[in-house]
Amino acid sequence: MATKGKRRRRGAQARANADLGAHIASLGLSSMAEYQAWCRKHGLPGAANKGWQERRDERRLADLDTVASDADDRLKAHIAQLGLASVDAYQHWCAENGLSAGLNKSAAQRKREAQVAERLRADAALLSTRRMTSKPNHTLRRIYEGEFTDDDMPTPLLAKIHDGFRQTDGCPGARDALYAVLRQVEKRSDLLSLEPVVPRFGDEPGNTYIDAMVALALRHADWAREVTDWRPDSHNSRRQFGSLSRHLLALYDVPAFMDTAWFQGRAPDAILRQDWFHGTGTGTNIRKVDGLPIELTKKMAHLLMQAPRTFTVDQALRWTQVVGMGGSEALADSVMATRLGASFDEEEFWVSVVKFLVYNPMLDPGYAEPIVEYIHQQKYAPEQVVGEDGEVTYGDPPHPGFSMRTRKVDALIAAVHEWRGEREREQRVGAQSWDGSGIDPYEEDDADEYGGTRWTIRELTTMKTLQIEGKAMRHCVATYARSCRGGGQSVWSVQAQNDEGVTRRVMTIAVKNTSRMVTQARGKANAHPLGGHRSAWHRTRLREGYKVMRRWAAQVGITVPKHI
Structure with a gap:
């Protein structure tokens, strides 16, 4: 009897230990030491032997901790969304903008604060844009002097100009030349634009007046005249640019079509055509320019x-x-x-x-x-x-x-x-294509005597893919196109990819969609999956493919008749 009593006590102790472990886990803790530290933090006794009421209260307290932690995380995310760095900065920002400085706010209040922050950012960007565009010469000078970064540019046009100055790096004098061109152009013409210039080139890189002016600045050593002396003689922007390029680089007539050389970027072919412009403009016979x-x-x-x-x-x-x-x-x-x-x-x-x-x-x-x-x-x-x-x-x-x-x-x-x-x-x-059957495709990784294999089963939903399958497998599966288009049948390709990434077609499957039943499954040259094949490799692969097909069918709820 004494032995029986000891067993009962040991069983009760085990259940108590198990209950304590489950309780500790329910608090989000992993050990007795962590549990005791948690209890001390919350002013609770760290004893292991507690009643169910005490453990219930501890779980409620842990839930409150979780809620508080989640709320703290949401507050931090909200502060970051507003572009602020700390709680103090957040409370100061709220006070400045007539908002409550409290931390416990509803979702609607935080949404309102996000809208206020977005409006303030938009107002700041608009003010910056107005300041930079209302005084273009002042802005050009500051860009030229390197005061701005890419992120400081409030408009695509100014960003393009900023990038243009960067393109002059490495060419002595080109930065000064570009600044001079831009100042004169801003004063005298309508060429500060990002619209594509040559219709044939569309949105290809280089097809803007800004790009063309950068190209002219990079050839400043060839300039025949000072850019400050240039005056356009037309209100047409294409003619204005033609006048500018000839003022800088030509002493003789240059045909107008050659202007397009400046709108093809800085590729070797573009630079060669710019050479032809300069050569013709300085008196070289067009027949004798290099690289025709x-x-x-x-x-x-x-x-x-x-x-x-x-x-x-x-x-x-x-x-x-x-x-x-x-x-x-x-x-x-x-x-x-x-x-x-x-x-x-x-x-x-x-x-x-x-x-x-x-x-x-x-x-x-x-x-x-x-x-x-x-x-x-x-x-x-x-x-x-x-x-x-x-x-x-x-x-x-x-x-x-x-x-x-x-x-x-x-x-x-x-x-x-x-x-x-x-x-x-x-x-x-x-x-010619059609909607898929709605049956899921399949993938699995396998290893056999040939090494690792990735098996895939994919539905064929175009006439082209049916023809490719039929040609590769030497059968007439393309004749299923009409049935597939009507939704009655679907055709699937079973393929195996080896460790070297080589993919081979193993078997073609036909499925009757209404009954979700396989009606045909054949290998190359209509070989039966379980029949003979002249090639041992194909015979083995075909039988493996058959097993893969059955696993796919079981997964997606398709019946495979015994005769298949």
Whole structure:
């Protein structure tokens, strides 16, 4: 009997210890020492043997601590949101703005304070903007002298000017030159703007008057006249800039289209075209400037100087080339609108295409664009290749040796028509898509004799992906497109990715959406998941893929019949 009594006492003690441990954990503490320290902090006895009423009171006290801590965290976050550093600063700010300096506030009161802070910030920014824009010369001087940082700039225009001065670093004298240009421009013109200047360049970097003035300042060593002597002779901003650039850099006439050289940033090609502007403006024959991408005859040089002012430099060169060879202006406009109007890459070949177009005067100029695109695709565009595993790679162009020699116009036009037809069919196919079934995809990581494998099961929801799957797996799954579009079926691709990142298609699954049942599951060349396969690797992978399919089906609630 004595032994039985001892067992009862030990059992009661264990339950008491367990209850104490649970109680300590409920207070957010992890040990008896922490519990006793917590009790001392709150003026409570640290004894372990307490009644349920005492423990209940302790839990209530801990809840109050949690609430107070959360409230303190929310107060700190609110103070930080207002842009203040401490509670004292917060109370001082509240008093200054006619708000209660108390700390225990409702959500509505704090929302009101956030609105007041936002209004004060907006008022300060507006005041700063007015001060800086009402005295532009004073502001320009302060930016020039380096008084501001990027964060001090209240408007995009001033930020752009600030950045422009930074671009002059490393070029002695350029900062002074830019300051002089900006002061004169602000006084005499409407060129302090961020609007894109050359429509052809759109929002490309460099296409603003500020960028162009930076480019002029970086060439200050070439200036022929003082910028302070410049006076615009037009109210048109493009003409004003043309006048400014010629005042600084030209002693002779420069065609208006060359102004576009200043709106292409500081890339090597842009600097080269700016060199042509300066060379022409100082008397160098345009045929003799360095780096021209095409060969100009005397006739072409004369035509170039008369090219329309709306052209870019590259457009003017291409237009001149076509007209100078004897082509019509209509053909020149069509060629200029192709990729050849913006690039002289591979010019040794492309000039033969230009000659072909010129030497076939009865060819509709409208064919210039499709002919150029067709030839580019055949000779230079990497060909998309779908491998047996379905992976898309890019190989050599279809016909890298494409040549215009002995090329007949009728045969070329026929090839262009065929190519365009194929593209249109591909675009129609690519545009065919449908909503997903709503069944979840699947991923899992596995390891086997081949190493680590990431398995994925993804739904195919476009005609293009069905075609790629069918080509890679050598079956006719693309015929499911109509059923998928109607929502009756869905098609899924089971793929395995190895440790080296190589992904292979293993199996294709067809699911009847209404009954959520697998209707087909086949590997390459319609191989059954549990059947034979000539390749041991494919046989093993296919069976593993079958197991993955069953785990996916169990997870998403799909039935896999026994015969699958």
